[in-house]
Each structure stands twice: as C-alpha cells, then as structure tokens.
Amino acid sequence: MSSHYEAPIRRPLIIGEKSYHDISVDVAAPIEGKANKLWWTAFTIALLAFLWGIGSITYTIGTGIGVWGLNKTVGWAWDITNFVWWVGIGHAGTLISAVLLLFRQKWRMGINRSAEAMTIFSVIQAGLFPVIHMGRVWNAHFVLPLPNQFGTLWTNFNSPLLWDVFAISTYLSVSLVFWWTGLLPDFAMLRDRAVRPFQKKIYSLLSFGWSGRAKDWQRFEEVSLVLAGLATPLVLSVHTIVSFDFATAIIPGWHTTIFPPYFVAGAVFSGFAMVNTLLIIMRKVSNLEAYITEQHIELMNIVIMITGSIVGCAYITELFIAWYSGVEYEQYAFLNRATGPYWWAYLLMMSCNVLSPQFMWFKKLRSSIMFSFIISIVVNIGMWFERFVIIVTSLHRDYLPSSWTMFSPTFVDIGIYVGTIGFFFVLFLLYARTFPVIAQAEVKSILKSSGEQFKKLRDGNHE
Amino acid sequence: MSNKVIQAMYNDDDILMDAVKDVRAANHHIEEIYTPFPVHGLDKAMGLKGTRIAITAFIYGCIGFVFSIWMMDYMMIKDWPQDIGGKPSFTFIQNMPAFVPIMFEMTVFFAAHLMVITFYMRSKLWPFKKAENPDPRTTDDMFVMEVSVDENESELISFLEKTGTVEIKVTEKQ
Numbered sequence: 067m068s069s070h071y072e073a074p075i076r077r078p079l080i081i082g083e084k085s086y087h088d089i090s091v092d093v094a095a096p097i098e099g100k101a102n103k104l105w106w107t108a109f110t111i112a113l114l115a116f117l118w119g120i121g122s123i124t125y126t127i128g129t130g131i132g133v134w135g136l137n138k139t140v141g142w143a144w145d146i147t148n149f150v151w152w153v154g155i156g157h158a159g160t161l162i163s164a165v166l167l168l169f170r171q172k173w174r175m176g177i178n179r180s181a182e183a184m185t186i187f188s189v190i191q192a193g194l195f196p197v198i199h200m201g202r203v204w205n206a207h208f209v210l211p212l213p214n215q216f217g218t219l220w221t222n223f224n225s226p227l228l229w230d231v232f233a234i235s236t237y238l239s240v241s242l243v244f245w246w247t248g249l250l251p252d253f254a255m256l257r258d259r260a261v262r263p264f265q266k267k268i269y270s271l272l273s274f275g276w277s278g279r280a281k282d283w284q285r286f287e288e289v290s291l292v293l294a295g296l297a298t299p300l301v302l303s304v305h306t307i308v309s310f311d312f313a314t315a316i317i318p319g320w321h322t323t324i325f326p327p328y329f330v331a332g333a334v335f336s337g338f339a340m341v342n343t344l345l346i347i348m349r350k351v352s353n354l355e356a357y358i359t360e361q362h363i364e365l366m367n368i369v370i371m372i373t374g375s376i377v378g379c380a381y382i383t384e385l386f387i388a389w390y391s392g393v394e395y396e397q398y399a400f401l402n403r404a405t406g407p408y409w410w411a412y413l414l415m416m417s418c419n420v421l422s423p424q425f426m427w428f429k430k431l432r433s434s435i436m437f438s439f440i441i442s443i444v445v446n447i448g449m450w451f452e453r454f455v456i457i458v459t460s461l462h463r464d465y466l467p468s469s470w471t472m473f474s475p476t477f478v479d480i481g482i483y484v485g486t487i488g489f490f491f492v493l494f495l496l497y498a499r500t501f502p503v504i505a506q507a508e509v510k511s512i513l514k515s516s517g518e519q520f521k522k523l524r525d526g527n528h529e
Numbered sequence: 530m531s532n533k534v535i536q537a538m539y540n541d542d543d544i545l546m547d548a549v550k551d552v553r554a555a556n557h558h559i560e561e562i563y564t565p566f567p568v569h570g571l572d573k574a575m576g577l578k579g580t581r582i583a584i585t586a587f588i589y590g591c592i593g594f595v596f597s598i599w600m601m602d603y604m605m606i607k608d609w610p611q612d613i614g615g616k617p618s619f620t621f622i623q624n625m626p627a628f629v630p631i632m633f634e635m636t637v638f639f640a641a642h643l644m645v646i647t648f649y650m651r652s653k654l655w656p657f658k659k660a661e662n663p664d665p666r667t668t669d670d671m672f673v674m675e676v677s678v679d680e681n682e683s684e685l686i687s688f689l690e691k692t693g694t695v696e697i698k699v700t701e702k703q
Contacts, residue, residue, distance in 0.1 A: 070543075073565075078680060085566065085670065086566075086604070086669065086670035087669055087670040090669045090670065094668070100641075211600070211604055217609070218608065218609070219609060220604035220605065220608065220609055221604070222602045222605075222611070222613055222678070223604065223605050223624075223627065223628055223631060224605075224613055224616065224618070224624065225613075226625040226630075228631075229630040229631060229634075229647060232630070232634040232635070232638075233630065233634055236634045236635075236638045238639055239638070239642065240637065240638065240641045240642070243641065243642060244641075247645060247648070250654065251565075251668065254660060254662075254668045255565070255668040255669060257660065257668070258660075258662070258665035258666070258667075258668045258669065259665070259669065261694045270660065271656055271657060273660065274649065274654040274655055274656060274658055275653065275654055275655070275657075275658030275659055275660045275661070276660065276668075277563060277660050277661040277662040278563045278564055278662055278667055278668060279561055279562070279563060279574055279652075279661075280561070280562040280568075280571055280575055280577060281572070281652070282561075282654075283566075283567040283568070283571070283572075283575060283579075284567075284572040284577060284579075284580050285562060285580045285582055285648050285651065285652055286567065286648075286652075287567050288580045288582050288583055289582060289644060289645065289648045291583075292582070292583050292586045292640075293641060293642060293644075293645070296586075296590075296637050296640055296641050297637075297641075298638050299637070303630070303633060307630055310630075356552045383538065490668050496531070507565060507566040508566065508567075510565060510566040510670075511566045511567055511568070511569070514542075514543075524616075
C-alpha cells in the first residue's frame with residue numbers, strides 16, 4: 067500500500083470503516099430514499115418565495131423600473147447589490163474545485179460537488195439582476211455583438227459592463243461543463259445501481275454513457291487538471307471585472323484601484339460562508355457526516371478567517387487612502403459612509419465582516435459546528451451590507467447637495483431579492499435529492515490514503 | 530482470429546495493479562480495464578500512451594485569443610469606429626488595453642469548451658450513448674481486466690486465477 071502513503075499527522079478525511087461499496091451506498095441513499103417532511107417544508111417555503119419573486123419580476127417588467135425605490139440620485143441600489151452578492155457567493159465553488167485541485171488539497175473532494183452546484187445556482191441568480199434592470203428585457207440580446215438592423219452597430223468593447231457580460235457567461239458555462247464532467251462517473255454509478263426503469267433511463271441519459279475505461283480516466287484527469295488551470299485565473303478575473311464596473315467610474319468611493327483584489331477576497335469570503343451554511347445542514351440531513359467531516363468545516367473556517375481579514379485590511383486601506391489622497395470629495399465619501407445617515411449599515415458591515423471572522427482564531431470556536439453555522443449566516447449578511455454600503459452610500463450624497471437623498475426599497479425590491487433566494491434554494495433542494503452530492507469516484511480514490519481505518523492500519527492504532 | 534476475451538474481476542485496486550504488471554510481464558494482451566475511480570499509475574502500468582488533450586486545449590486557447598483580437602478589431606476599429614466619452618477608437622493599438630479582459634475571457638472560453646467537446650468525442654460520451662462497461666459493479670467497487678484470448682484459453686485462465694481475481698468470465702466481444 068505504499069502508493070497510498072499519507073503522513074500520520076494528517077487527520078482522516080473519511081470517518082469510519084468504509085469500503086468502496088459503502089461510499090456508493092451512502093452517496094446514493096438520499097437519491098434512492100424518500101424525501102422527509104423537513105425537505106418538503108423547506109422546498110415549499112423556497113417555492114413560495116420563488117413565486118413571490120416571479121410576481122415581483124413580472125410587475126417590474128410590466129410597469130417599469132419605476133416600481134423600485136430608485137431615484138435620480140441613487141440609480142443603482144438593491145439590484146446591483148444583489149447581483150454582486152450572488153456573484154460573490156458563486157466564487158467559492160470554482161475556488162474549491164479548481165484552486166484546491168491545483169494545490170492538491172484532498173479535502174476538497176468531500177465538498178467540491180455541492181460547492182460547484184452552489185456556484186452555478188448563485189450565478190444564475192446574479193445573472194437575473196442586470197437583465198431585469200435593463201427594463202426592456204426583450205432587448206437583452208443587445209448586449210451580445212450580433213449583427214443588427216442599425217447598419218450593424220456593435221457593442222462597446224471599452225465598457226466594463228460588456229466585459230462583465232463576457233466574464234459572467236464564460237464563468238457560468240465553464241463552471242457548468244467542469245461540474246458536469248465530474249458528474250459523469252457518479253451519474254454512471256447511480257445508473258448502474260438504479261432498480262426502477264425510469265431512474266435508470268434518466269441516469270443513463272445524464273451519464274452520457276460513461277463506462278470507466280482506463281483511457282477515459284486518463285483523459286478525465288487531464289481534462290480536470292487543465293480545466294482547473296483555466297478556471298483559476300477565470301474565477302479571479304470574474305470578480306475583478308465586476309469590480310471594474312465601479313472602479314472605472316469616477317464616483318468618489320468607487321474610483322479605487324484596490325477594488326479588484328478586495329472584491330475577489332470578499333467574494334471568496336462570502337462564498338465559503340455560503341458553502342458552510344449549506345453543507346452544515348446537508349451533512350446532517352443527508353447523513354454525510356463521514357465525508358463532510360468537522361475538519362472540513364474547520365478548514366473552511368480558516369479560509370473565512372483569512373479572507374475576512376484581507377477584506378478588513380482593504381476597508382482600512384480605503385479609509386487611509388481617502389485621507390492621504392487629499393481629495394476632499396474622496397474624503398467626504400468615506401466620512402459620510404462611516405458617520406453619515408447610513409452609519410448603521412457601515413457598522414453592520416464592519417462587525418459582520420471584520421470582527422466576526424476573528425473568532426475563528428480560537429480552535430474551540432472554529433471546530434464548533436453550531437458556532438460555524440452562526441458565523442456563516444453573519445458573514446452572508448455582512449457581505450450583502452458591504453455591497454449596499456459601497457453602492458448606495460457613494461451615490462446618495464453626490465456633488466450637488468440639493469440632490470442629496472436617501473434610498474428606501476419598495477416591496478418589489480424586497481420581493482425580487484427574496485425571490486432569488488427562493489429560486490436558489492429550490493434549485494439546491496432539488497439538486498440534493500437527485501444528484502450525487504459527493505464526488506464519490508474521487509472520494510474512493512483517496513479512501514486508502516485518507517480513510518480512517520486505512521490510516522489506523524498503516525500507522526498503528528494511536529488511540 | 531476470435532474476438533474472445535477473458536474478463537477477470539478484482540475487488541481491490543492494489544491487487545489489480547499487481548495483476549496488470551504480471552499479465553504484461555507474461556506477454557498477454559490487455560484489451561481494456563474498467564475501474565470505478567481513477568487508479569493512479571494504471572495507465573502507465575498498462576502501457577497506455579499519455580493523452581494529448583492538454584495540447585489541444587492550448588491550441589484552442591490560441592484560436593480563441595486570435596479570434597477575440599480579430600473580432601474586436603473588426604467591430605470597434607474597422608467596421609464602425611466611434612468616439613465614446615472622448616476616447617476615439619481609431620487604432621487598435623491605442624484601444625488594446627480596453628480589449629484585454631475580453632481577450633482573456635475568449636481564450637478561456639475557447640480552450641475550456643473545445644477541450645471538453647474533444648474529450649467527449651474522443652471518449653464517446655454524449656447523451657443517449659449506451660454505456661459499455663461489462664458489469665454494473667464496475668462503477669461501484671469492481672475492477673475488470675479484459676484479456677484477449679489467443680487459443681490459450683485454459684492456460685490463461687489458470688494464470689489469471691493466480692493474480693488474485695475474484696471472478697472470471699469468458700465472453701465474445703462484438
């Protein structure tokens with residue numbers, strides 16, 4: 067078993083006496099079993115929220131953007147806040163599957179499938195907002211460089227908003243094929259286990275006829291590696307380009323060169339928090355505690371702590387540079403952010419994003435499941451407020467004091483936001499009952515090196 | 530020549546690896562191996578050549594890069610140059626910095642998608658494709674080695690039995 071050596075100091079990633087077959091059984095169990103009451107309750111709530119969202123979107127499209135709380139000073143508010151929030155959440159999946167693959171971090175295998183699913187579902191939510199904000203959504207294809215009746219007037223490639231179109235669509239589609247390629251062997255496992263003919267048919271279709279030949283696996287691994295290599299700069303580019311939407315503007319508070327790295331760190335921060343929120347529930351409900359272990363949660367907490375601290379440094383750097391620049395407009399933008407009428411939003415952002423992750427320095431706290439869950443929710447709230455603070459406080463007091471105003475959302479703003487949360491959970495709950503939520507083929511490949519009983523056999527029983 | 534193959538089943542990847550080495554050393558021809566997960570080093574032990582799919586990804590990426598340059602040069606500089614916000618787009622080189630993000634995105638887009646399509650075509654994976662693994666257990670916990678038979682059936686069976694196999698089947702391959 068020399069090929070499966072792993073240092074004894076490493077804690078096992080698969081708990082208990084599992085065989086290859088046990089892994090198949092455990093991963094297939096949530097799909098082959100029946101949904102319980104809890105699932106149906108959660109699904110109903112999510113579906114209702116989603117329907118409310120559809121209603122609000124229909125109302126917006128039918129009547130116009132005027133139904134939102136926007137005014138002539140604050141022309142961007144909840145829509146773009148939600149957009150950036152969802153895109154940010156969508157960064158953890160590819161980070162886990164791509165960056166951690168390049169760094170050969172084996173712990174990614176228990177969580178990458180769900181993190182990638184979360185990425186895809188949240189990027190779908192993000193994509194909704196710019197489209198709805200266009201007002202005339204039936205003209206949404208105008209963002210693509212398509213020949214048209216205006217003597218072929220092309221799109222403006224100098225605009226960061228167009229870069230965003232390319233970045234987000236590339237990100238969504240590449241994440242999707244990355245996810246699906248990894249799913250093929252797991253769908254094949256479900257197909258070969260399926261008893262009911264309908265299930266067999268569906269999983270045969272989804273598995274694309276995967277047979278597991280040695281050559282297929284060789285290509286599969288190479289494709290995964292190259293996709294990870296491509297997705298790593300891609301994931302960093304996406305939030306960089308999202309930050310360009312603001313950084314290339316001349317609004318004080320937005321026109322900041324620190325935005326790209328600061329936004330990327332914030333995105334990873336919020337994404338990992340959302341992964342923690344979802345997986346802490348899923349490992350319990352779907353009985354996957356042997357694969358998504360306490361160590362996984364702890365490692366994600368460390369990433370949250372580090373990225374949260376980077377975000378904290380960025381906040382303070384912004385304040386320093388505003389003062390140091392000597393530009394009074396820039397100075398006022400930040401003074402107003404922290405002490406103006408939106409001080410409470412700033413305080414929420416600071417305490418949720420900078421203070422709360424610092425608790426993770428304590429091993430006792432970061433290995434507590436309940437505490438991790440609470441912090442993950444706090445971080446999600448904090449990161450929403452970060453985008454709100456950046457967007458609304460920079461706009462609401464512009465160069466002309468007579469046009470200073472406040473922003474308050476209407477029920478439509480709230481409805482669309484809640485609707486996307488509902489839509490996200492509808493997708494995720496359906497996924498949890500029909501897809502292999504753990505990359506079982508990959509987990510099997512590390513069973514002998516990182517499985518608990520194999521480690522004990524190899525290292526001698528230490529306990 | 531007959532299309533007869535012997536399917537030797539194994540229930541452990543380490544035993545399979547040793548078996549592959551033994552079978553190759555005894556100069557028998559391994560037709561195919563089906564495994565439930567990637568067994569590291571199996572391709573080398575079987576004598577498979579390395580895959581060239583990463584090279585294709587590089588070529589596709591180059592195509593995407595060149596395509597994005599051509600596209601933006603044609604649309605923004607040649608076909609309909611505009612003066613947007615006092616920043617006229619009359620030469621490619623002056624506008625180039627603004628084109629970098631999309632050059633990058635298109636490079637990644639082409640490389641990733643065309644490579645995955647190449648993989649699916651080469652490994653014959655697409656919707657409605659019928660799976661070809663000889664036993665449903667090979668996606669769960671069984672490893673199957675197919676060895677071609679060349680008028681030495683009984684000798685080969687007794688040889689394979691000594692390699693730690695748990696099941697042996699002789700079948701006709703289409």
